[in-house]
Amino acid sequence: MAFISLWVVALLVLVAIFAPLVAPYGTQETDYGHQLAPIGSPGHLLGTDTLGRDILSRLVFGFRTALLVAFAAEVISVLVALVVGLLAGYRGGRADGILMAATDIMYAFPTYLFAVLLVTVFGRSFWSVMAAIAVAGWVTQARLIRAQVMTLKRRDYVEAARSMDAQGPTIAMRYILPNALGPLLVTTSFAVPAAITTEAGLSLLGLGISDMPSWGAMINEGVRYASSAPHMIISPAIAFAVTLLAFTWIGDGIRDAFDITSEARR
Amino acid sequence: MSRSTSPVTIDPQAPLLEVSGLRTGFRRADGGQFVAVDDVTFRLEQGQALAIVGESGSGKSVTIRSLLRLLPRTASILGGEARLAGIDLIGASDRTLRRVRGREVGMVFQNAMEALNPTIPVGRQLAEALTWHGLCSRGEARARAITTLGDVGIPEPERRARMYPFQLSGGMRQRAMIAMAIIAEPRLVVADEPTTALDVTVQAQVLDLLAEIKDRGTGLIMVTHDLGVARRFCDDVLVMNQGKVVESGRIDAVLDSPREPYTRMLLEATLEVGDVAATPPEAVEAPVREPLLVAERLDKTFRSRGGQTHAVRDVSLAIRPGRTLGLVGESGSGKSTVARLVMGLHEPDSGRVLLDGQDVHGEESRLQRRRMQMVFQNPYGSLLPHYTAGANITESLRLQEIGTTGERTERAAELLRLVGLSPDDARRYPQQFSGGQQQRIAIARALAPEPDVLVCDEPTSALDVSIQAQILDLLGEIQERLGVAYLLISHNLAVVERMSDEVAVMKDGAIVERGERRAIFGDPQHPYTHQLLDAILPVRGSRMPRAAIA
Amino acid sequence: MIVGYLEYVARRLVRMVLSLVVVSALAFTLLQLAPGSFADIQRANSGSTGMAGAGAQEVAGEFATRYGDEVPAWQQYLVFMKGALTWDLGPSYKYPAQSVESIIAQGFPVSAALALLATTLALAIAIPIGVFAALKQRTLWDSGSMFVLTLGHALPNYLTAVFLVLVFAGAWHVLPAAGWNGPENLVLPVVALAIGPLAVLARYVRSSMLDTLGEEYVTAAIAKGGRPGVVIRKHVLRNSLIPLVTVTGPMLAALMTGTVFIETMFRIPGLGLSFTQAASSRDMPLLMGTTLFFAIILMATNLVVDLLYGLLDPRVRAESGRKLRGPRISRRDIPGADPDQGGRSGVPSLG
């Protein structure tokens, strides 16, 4: 499953990168003569929307946006999480106390408020939506890394390194980090579909990206037309499900892979 | 208590257990078959005890688990026969087998902490063995559980029966485990390494209990890697290696005059206290030099949320250049904490560690610290999994920026040769080596910065005896060639005796006795040291008991 | 030990209160930073022809008397916190005739009922499936059920809800599409809410079962002669399901604090709806009130989960005096538990 998923994701990423080559039309290209054309219409494989724009093309470009948002948000939240998680996990003490307090607070704080603020102040742009997703995600990641680091730092090889007079930062970067990357990769591969979902969710609440074609907007529109123009929801929903499934299975696969190696080491 | 009639047909004339040609295989990931137990045949009579001995991976545990078909999903019995008082165990239906399990055959596991359900009180777990077989009512079962707990020597059995496994001490847990195996008064008790996880003093008590059970006429099969344990309790022995029975017979006969080279090797590799005393003292005593490493009045308390452990109390040590100080004690005695304090991995609450008169914990300690290196118990865990053997060995040099890349590669090759490996091994990763080889790499790594002191924390306790002997030999050679001083930490008295010049005995964080090796082993002063030495089970019958040496 | 236990609970409560203060202050600050005020938005919402100053008037007259006009923000915050302490949060801007606490008191039972039902449904289905899949590990049953569950989980709950409505109300006319008039209105939203958690829980149960099945004490129980059914019931199931508390608790809390999409789509008068409306209309008292209430619910659930875990697992209970620490799992650690994210989150199932 994970293997097939890997191919699917690779294909999707290629599609996203080469969106302008793949998509038969531009995202804003209107065809007032052929509005709401159903799936399989000549020239419009997946039909058209209310302005006669090609749904396939919008899906392709929308996927590009979704991936970009998800990856960018993940990169940011992972970077923040790495710094905080390493610090808290390795140094412990006050750094850890602060992280855990922040965790308590973030846990009880509605992410939605952050999203509203970011999106209202900075507009419904790519950057603010991305930041909103990153804000929502970093705490979980940081805690995960912290837990991982706490386990790893009790490993004998870390003691061994310390006995070789390695200093804190060296140990954190050279010995702990590489071994914490596996689990991090797993969470990241699960976080990407979550970020895509969040983007769509924000869009549903009127807080999504408005200046780029986005899946969220398409789904939002599709839901609106669900009973009268079902083709507007079916293709985005299927694309959505396939992408999310593929990423989830990759995550499963990576996790299994790590489990197997850890078993072999035992 | 009279035995209720057995639900399965028992042939009282038949031998208690008869096993012939037993073969058990595991499905490998590549679809192939790995035969873990190959053609095992033996026979056990009522009231007899059989020891199955062998090193790890010899198939001894799989053998006994095959008898009750307690095998993982990937394993299957490929052939052979096993009859318990006439009942065919291999061909038995699940239903029949269930009636045998617990009722006719009780099983004792290695680690009671794992083999007892953590969320069910001990008494209930015992009672289950009765109620599940319909041997008595719930109320009676509860009462018998308490009685049985008392029988295995657990004080206040009524109160203990209501406790959860984690609330009992290690020794008590193991007794409860045994009680669970015998509560239904089975004909046969199968014990899988029943004392391996225990300290020697506790081991002695548990073994006494097993002896008692045997004396009641119950058959006993004991799987163990400890020949001393086997010799102490068993009538017969089965020596296994790589799934096959190498040698079998009366235990005295096999251990005193082994016929097979493997058995001989095993016996030779087994260290015993007294081995060293028996050999003549070294011809030339090295001149006594000033101590290289001195630990003065170390004290360390660990605090956790709401509790604290006084791990090390007022411990002082001195190690002379090129000599070995053995630090011996049971688990939890604080010996590993001492090692870490000495290494500077923990800061002591009070006291200091001086290397050549310089404080290891001070600001200027970095250079000092490099002169001490450490070898850990678990070789794999102490090696970086994502570094090659070569990189692992030279990591400390790289950290200190000593030498060029070429020089470091050169050094790695040299060290690999020193520890008995090939320079080509430098390119392989830790997981591609066996446990013994991994420990060699760990030793090579520790030697890389040319230390003056090597702190070895249980360096061989994760290894099989044959490998233990090799590693100890290696450490001895290295000391001879390089003049490194050792702080050797072990729970194994034989290892300490073999390696040390001086010995310190730890209990509850404090050193209770210290002195020259011969003084400690020959004329112990402290009752605790006595207790430790008394708990030792001799392997070689020809050897005189310890008391005779004294 | 009782003293230690109480001390632990007391410490947790203190930490909770401190966190709540920070949460409220943070929310208040963010609200001050957000553009637009309640009155502005009311004017704009008409979608009609109002122009600047064409009569912008303080709609919530009571607000001025409660918080004072033109008082510095920090003083407003103090007034709010004083109100929060006495459970008297004053009137909402948007619903000037109603107090914030009465809005919460009306909305919460609805959200809570929905959450309880969805969680119960999810558990009722997930546990048997998870157990079954674990027992049939590596068979078609196992991979098949997990495949279907992952599939159900891959769609966010708003999409699931749309399809449920289209099928059951649109095509088959067997259930109402929306509204809140009787039990029949519960079916679709509860199912839509349950699917995500169901998948997560089933996967969790399965892997927890597999872990337990590998335990030596299970082998020991078999060695005692237990029938498979008995061993599974008495030794495997119990220990596999105890950790479920740590997943289910936060999941329930997340659902209880409102599920915006589902409540909007099915027109369910729950708290999630009130909260998002309050946020978008900058209804400060209501927004602060709901935020604080949510925080309390979430943190209290965390505490309850920790304590419950201690009750269920004697090992943890025994440590309560020193360090009773149930596994700390937040709702965001659990995919499908965070309604803000439409039913998914950034962390793998905890298997």
Next chain:
Amino acid sequence: MRAGPLTRRPIGTVAAAAVVALSLAGCSLFGDSDGDTGGGDGDAATGGSITVAATNFAHIDPQSITFGMWLVQMGLLEGLVLQTPDGTDVRPGVADEWEVSEDGTTYTFHLRDGIVWSNGEPLTADDFEWTYERLLDPERGASGVTTGASSYQVPLGILNAEDYNTGVITDFDQVGVEAVDEQTLEFTLDAPNPGFLMGLTYPSMLPLNPEAVEGEADWQQPENWVGNGPYNLAAWTANSSMRFERNPEYWDAENVALDEINVQLVEQGAITTTVPYENGEVDIQAIGEPAEISRFLADPVLSEQMHVLENAGTAYMIPLHSTNPVMEDPRVRTALSLGLGRQEIAGISEMTEPASTLLSPIVPGWTEEIAAHEQMWGEAAVAEAQELLADAGYPGGEGFPPLTLLAGSDFPQLDAIIDTWGTNLGIEVTKDVVEVGVYVERRYAMHDENYVGLWYGSFSGISTWPYQVEQLWSPDMLRQAGLDAAGYQQFVDAQVDETLSPGDRTAALEEILATSTTDEAQEFAELVAATRETVDEAEQQEIFIEAASVREDAELIIPVTWSHVVFVAQPRVQGLEIRAQADRYYFKDLWVDDSAQ
């Protein structure tokens, strides 16, 4: 250590808790609505209930503009007069007769004998006077057409009402409303107003019960409700639903057919589909999604259930204030108006038409001539637009500064506007869809770039000339739109100037508007003022038409499309006639016939 019963069966406990909690909550969880129908046992024309969908609201005070006020008017409260079902005239309500003075400035209403509130207390003329004093209370805010504003309609022209409302005068006795005796209410107008009677049907003029409103308890809650309409408020679950039950005290109770009205409250902007309607959960619903409309139109059964009110709404654009003067150039504004692909934009929905004027043809006496240009769309219009743009210095859109289109929510029309401007004029426009809080700030901010805002209004007000010209796109609004950057700044400063008294501020703002705006805007304001000068209805309409035409010529507010309002109603619903005006229909006129197909 105690292994108590608590350690057992955690899951069972949770499930049990859920069941218990639900059964406890059961009685109150769904409100107290019983959901089923009273069912009259008389003829088919009485009894029964219907369910309607309505946009959600927070309160139902008819004096404050919300979606709630429409519902109040449909059945909870009744004014002096009601509109006839077709919306062309009025019929008696609380008042059974009335007189108009010769000069058309005094209206005297006689309340029915024995008319009472739902609590049985008599309903008097004093109640009306009290109600209107509350309506005009300056503390409650100025009148307007936007949510939260006072719903008073200035064009009604009640003497001194506007001055009292803005605080210029403080004595309510000077306002032209007087309870002569218990059953007689007299209005004095400052000028004749042919639309006055129709204006009285607007929600703001509904009577409120003084005791209930002034009482401690919340008068808008069912338990405290005192009304005079055919129905009483029986249940209200906020954000979800409402239930009306017949009011036995209503004067015409015997002619009210339905026992119960259920209202489903739908969140504004929430995704609504017709599934509940097609599933039989809703009897009457408005639909707006083009795809749904097309599907209904194409379906032989569903199309029969459609009630269409043509051209009831207008979408329009207003350039926002900017320091960039490009939009102050009338040629640019005209080019933008003519360059719009109105046909393409309207083509998105079968229920939209290109708009040539702000005023829709629904207003009696509307004429194509008020449009700013003969051809508002088509090739010729585009050609003219291109020429004007070139004249202004941007041939083919070249060098035209970036333009941003502001909107509070996203819909396809926005994309179509941007698309057609791009195609026709070669200018680049960016969509700026913002969250509502940002939207209000951007709406009134002074921008550095060029901004255009798009609005959609579905005017359920009164389609009389005074209302459409004086109340919607009012003189002040147009003159504000016509202010240049400096003028607008002055205007905003004056608004927030604390040193000015209410009267002084009104004067100062008027001064700025009168002097700094465009000539057309000022001319429009003066023409509207001039309508008050005449007592002749025809003459007045002439001036209004002229004013409307000047408003179009100013091209400060650009009409985009007119849209039809579409209702669907189940065949069983009888008596539904959608009016153009105000509240579309009254519940009292409806009945159900379950045999109808």
